[in-house]
Amino acid sequence: MKYIKLVLSVTNDYQEALIAELLELEFDAFEQQDGKLITYISRERFSDVSRERIEQVLAAYPGEGHIQSEEVVADQNWNQEWERTIKAQRIGQFFVKPTWDNSTAPSNSILLEIDPKMAFGTGYHETTRLMLQLLPHVVKSGDLVMDAGTGTGVLSIAAIKLGAERAVAFDIDDWSIRNAQENVLINQVDRKVEVAKGSIEIVPDETEFDVILANINRNTIIDMLPSLVQHLKSDGMLVLSGLLISDKDTILEQEALKKLTLIQSIRENDWIALQFKIT
Template sequence: MSEHLQLTIVIDDDLQEYLIADLFDMDFEGFEQLDNKLIATIPAARFDDMKREELERILISYGQNFLIEKEEILGEQNWNEEWEKTIQPQQIGDFYVHPTWSSSESTEGLTDLIIDPKLAFGTGYHPTTRLILKLLPGFIEEGDKVLDAGTGTGILGIAALKIGASEVLGFDIDEWSRTNATENILLNEVENFEVKLGSVETIPQDEEYDLILANINRNALTEMIPDLLEHLKSNGYLILSGLLKEDEEYIKKLDALADLSLLVTKSEDEWIAMAYRT
């Protein structure tokens, strides 16, 4: 195993998921989220002056107070194995989420979700994922067609299929997502889950869905919601997350949602999920 560089970055909790996405594109491989700090790991050979400048530009774009607090060269060890140790089984609402390398057995009565995430994405630990998983059983009926916008590891689409949905279309702009979601679909032995690389343009023009899930972020949702609603059936449901509590009033005032009924807003820490019906 080669040497790794570990950076400790001071950044607000609510921005860490966005920074992780940027760092993942820069070849960072492991992440640990702490209060107002993010620890990120990259093979030392892949971090040069150009990447340092790129990272510094990204941090400046987030705010002047965010910085690299500490750098440390780590000795040789299998960092993937070390990271895997941090992914533990957990109950989330009616679901039992665990990776393949966990030997824990699910609790009777829970729906089993086997999720092997690519580093730090879609593990089920983020509140936005947990919020939608907790809401999901109340919005799925047998035979529903589901659209999963920003599918990530595929965890939400897989959960929907396991509790009654007949088919799922997921899309994501990240190549890692299509690969990882496909792996998790096979692990869970679910069928009729198609994953596409891209955004709303990948949705078949004439298709409509009983339920649309969108766990992204406020800015992306603002742009995407009008296109998503074109594919939502009458009396269908739309569940939005990736939102902070401070975003709630902004989302409520979106013109595209004016004709929908807000059924419930569910929160965890500073995060929320909002469920609408046409």
């Protein structure tokens, strides 16, 4: 599959907010640098209309925000890009590292080996770190877990390593499915993680989960919320991220969440994760 690589001129202070808007335009991955943001979208999803929309978004930010360059790249080059930026890191109870990093996991940590392709969910972004920080508080031994918009599969893998019995992970992008399947195998949890292409409709109506994880974006989460809650057990936990602080009130106003109680909200920079429980 071919991708369009865009280099956007935008000051550091506004990069996180811009990422949130580009996620809604179906951009897949981001690399933040000083004064610019590099992002990727599949060529088949990129058009003159989406390019014009990006220019409109950039115009809303202070300064001279613009598209610096545009080129077509192949997805197999992505690992080379990430090898220069993704490093091992401790996130709560987890030690997340790519296989090409020779770091040794601390003895009191849970190792997650994640080789990213174009997927959003490596531990490098705030929302993934927030979700990983909350997981030990919501996942119990024997749980059935849903991982909506799985990306690299990191949350499903982490849930299994915390003791969950099984995880159902899905995503709409082919590259994400391939990447999640690879990471599930690397972490030797392939017998307990089912990776499927599609959205919430791939889950049988009668299946209920102890824990549902959705690290996507505000609009997609809002669209999926009624179905997510429908699949939650009577004492189940729902954890949401991919959300900015400014999204919190909008999410809490959703009718689908009226049966749930907000247990905690955590924050890193401008991003938040919300933990709910049916009460």
